[in-house]
Amino acid sequence: MMAINKPxxxxxxxxxxxxxxxxxxxxxxxxxxxxxxxKISNGQKMEAFDHVVRPSLVEEAK
Amino acid sequence: MSELSAAKQVEEAEFGDYFALLKPRVMSLVVFTAAVGLLVAPVPVHPLIAMASILFIAIGGGASGALNMWWDSDIDLVMKRTRNRPIPSGRVSANDAKLLGLWLSGASVAMLGLTANWLAAGLLAFTIFFYVVIYSMWLKRSTPQNIVIGGAAGAFPPMIGWAVATGGISIESIMMFALTFMWTPPHFWALALFMNDDYTKAGVPMLPVTHGTRETRKQILIYTLLLSPVGMILAFSQIGGPVFFMMTLALNAMFITGAWRLYRRTEGMAKADAFQAERKFFRLSLLYLFAHFGGLLIEAGLRWAGLGLAGWPHLV
Structure with missing residues (x-):
């Protein structure tokens, strides 16, 4: 293959x-x-359903 | 080698050509009114969230501009005003514009939802849908009411800005919507009066093309009169005040006078002075909208500085 030398x-x-x-x-x-x-420094929740039990989310659901 | 020579035939697009697809001038109106909607809301928003939200609203508006240029490239080629747009001039392919528009639409709505809230994102998605499908694809070529109903697309940004801050819809945001919505017909019909030849050639059923200029002048006056109470209602809402009241009073007086002058003119008079009054009214319409939203911003600034008039009646 020939190289292109002049742009x-x-x-x-x-x-x-x-x-x-x-x-x-x-x-x-x-x-x-x-x-x-x-968002994090305003204390917003950055977790969501992730196919495993998340205690923090369960707490909130109560 | 063959790829290179093929690419040379179609002019390779510059970055600026893609930016032009987003209709930067329309975008500036979207940015301004969305920012006002956000800033006058009684809920403070973190500056970075506010800036990012306005950016995503602007990109959503730009995306609908690109999709509009993709759909309308055949008309744009015929009209003098739009002949140099990226697609009719051959610098960007229609398909590229479509893809850019679709991707930016999806990205801007998703990012606005994640940054602000999903009501704001939903309103943005509806705005894009309304402008591209309802206005560009359906109404624009089929009815002289195209501008009246299509104006809703341009009127949504302040409502989206308000929704970013408050997460809701209220009488204030609906009246900000109404202001742009009712303003659009006189604004565009004034333009159509002196761009009549273009629209006739392209076969776009603008009001002067289908019903003549006499009827158009009458409709401009009617819509200008219908528009005037909207500013008054805003003046006596939570986001209004005495400064805005004085401004809307003066602007409406100027606008109605201008519309009356257009109504009294005949086509012969307009042609004789090269549509001077029509052009003046068109420029006044731009000032009218910018000054109204600017006035709301001033009132918000006064409230923020603690200079709001405590006794000002809030009727709505």
Whole structure:
């Protein structure tokens, strides 16, 4: 296979597009992490049904 | 090699082309009204949750914009105003727009549900459904009432913002909905008056196309009059106050005067000065909506600073 040594204008466009997608995905990770931290520090329950008995959830059901 | 040369024929899309699919200018209205709905609610929201929720509402609105452009790409190609959109200009394929719209719809609704609550997420999902299926696919091409009923889609964001904060629906959020809902017909019909040729060419049954400009001018006046009490009701609700009351009084006086002026004009007069009054009324309509929501924000700020007028009557 012949390697491409000179980047075409097309490759630059693709790189820019991929860079944006990467930045957005990175930002999304940070945002979800931030939301999680806020919810936990507000004392919201972060547990749900998980196919095993969860004492904390049983307590609440009472 | 063959893949490269094939890709060169279709112009490779830039990131900005995909962003343009989300209709950034419509999005700014969605962000603003949703933010006001959230901020004027009597329940405080953590700033990060508020920001994230507004972001997801904006993405949901953008997703419906992309789906609208996918469905309407044939009309957009015919109309001057929309010919340079990403799909008709050939930079993004219609299928890509559809996929982007569908994925962003699902993601924004799910994320809003997880971040805020499922009532807000449900309202967002309904908004997207309403705009894409009820408005774009069904009403837009079949009835001159398209704008009247379709306006509901644009009116939901403040209600979603309110639901993010309160988890419910109340008279205040319904009146914020009513404000945008009743405002949409005069706003778009004014645009249709001076963009008439475009809509005629594309075969979209806008009111001036189907019933003529005389009837359109009359309907603008009727809807402007019907719109005026909505601001008054908001002024005497829990989120209103004297500043908002003065603003809605002034804005409605200007809006009704403008609508009356349009009603008195004939098509000949409008053509003679290149639709100057119609364009002015269209710009005024933008100010009307932004100032009303801005006024609600001012009242919320005054209450927050403890400067609310204690004796102000709350009738609803």
């Amino acid at each position: 075409h204008e097309l490759h630059q466009r693709r790189f820019r597009r991929n860079l944006w997608v990467g930045l957005i995905l990175g930002g999304f990770v940070v945002l979800v992490f931030g939301i999680t931290m806020v």
